[in-house]
Amino acid sequence: MTAQLIDGNALSKQLRAEVAQRAAALTARGLKPGLAVVLVGDNPASAVYVRNKVKACEDVGFHSVLEKYEATLSEAELLARIDALNNDPAIHGILVQLPLPKHIDDHKVIEAISPLKDVDGFHVASAGALMVGEVGFKACTPYGCMKMLESIGMADLRGKHAVVIGRSNIVGKPMAMMLLAANATVTITHSGTADLAAMTRQADVIVAAVGKRNVLTADMVKPGAVVIDVGMNRNDEGKLCGDVDFDGCKEIAGFITPVPGGVGPMTITMLLVNTMEAAERVAAAAA
Numbered sequence: 001m002t003a004q005l006i007d008g009n010a011l012s013k014q015l016r017a018e019v020a021q022r023a024a025a026l027t028a029r030g031l032k033p034g035l036a037v038v039l040v041g042d043n044p045a046s047a048v049y050v051r052n053k054v055k056a057c058e059d060v061g062f063h064s065v066l067e068k069y070e071a072t073l074s075e076a077e078l079l080a081r082i083d084a085l086n087n088d089p090a091i092h093g094i095l096v097q098l099p100l101p102k103h104i105d106d107h108k109v110i111e112a113i114s115p116l117k118d119v120d121g122f123h124v125a126s127a128g129a130l131m132v133g134e135v136g137f138k139a140c141t142p143y144g145c146m147k148m149l150e151s152i153g154m155a156d157l158r159g160k161h162a163v164v165i166g167r168s169n170i171v172g173k174p175m176a177m178m179l180l181a182a183n184a185t186v187t188i189t190h191s192g193t194a195d196l197a198a199m200t201r202q203a204d205v206i207v208a209a210v211g212k213r214n215v216l217t218a219d220m221v222k223p224g225a226v227v228i229d230v231g232m233n234r235n236d237e238g239k240l241c242g243d244v245d246f247d248g249c250k251e252i253a254g255f256i257t258p259v260p261g262g263v264g265p266m267t268i269t270m271l272l273v274n275t276m277e278a279a280e281r282v283a284a285a286a287a
């Protein structure tokens, strides 16, 4: 192994300790940060994630509310719940766990969340704010990836070429915008890209966010490049694995993130950071 590991658990621990301090300070002033997590239906994977998020909130001293609903909840009922949370002064962040049951329109639900409480950064107003460099909440997964780059001294990517694999609204696109804001030259690749390997071989930073195993293999990586793996897949033995062929790429890359223990915990950490920020903004507005 030549690559250095970027340890998402260790970095999370550090960042969460800072959040805990800020939470304690704000709580002492009478304002405890609060996150509401809304889960509809019984997707078993979602149930695990949601429990992790609630636990993470408790660990940093937040108030947290888990609202669980049957898969039969109507869209109108869900929108009514969001309206109530938008108006609840004890709640500073609202997360509606995706995916939602098919009869509910994701987009409509996300747009119903107040942008002031959109700690997932999924609202169109949040995406737009990122695009034009205004204040808004950043999507947690790409935000966590930026923190990982920062942790290895790569907060500024001037002169670097970053290649993003994947163009989803929740990872690929906001990732590209954040890398651009950090002065990288950015290429977004996707299923319509003619020669992916030709692109990734030029990259100083590669972010793989497709949701498919072995999207990135060692032959596609420039020696010394930073490889960030956003993927969450199961291998044939049912074990969690990313989009990157870790064992191959770790021999070539300069830095690499593992799965598990990489981007996953950082996603939850940035959710806490965003919720903290949301509560601090409320406090600043009231002061």
Ligand SMILES: Nc1nc(=O)c2c([nH]1)NC[C@@H]1CN(c3ccc(C(=O)N[C@@H](CCC(=O)O)C(=O)O)cc3)C=[N+]21
Pocket: 048, 049, 052, 095, 096, 097, 098, 099, 120, 140, 232, 240, 259, 260, 261, 262, 263, 264, 265, 266, 267, 268
């Ligand atoms: N509105 C919304 N916001 C989300 O942020 C959101 C969502 N919906 N729906 C589902 C995905 C998935 N997601 C994960 C976060 C952390 C880990 C994580 O911490 N994973 C651990 C391992 C967990 C395990 O062992 O299964 C790790 O990578 O080390 C995983 C997955 C957030 N999501």
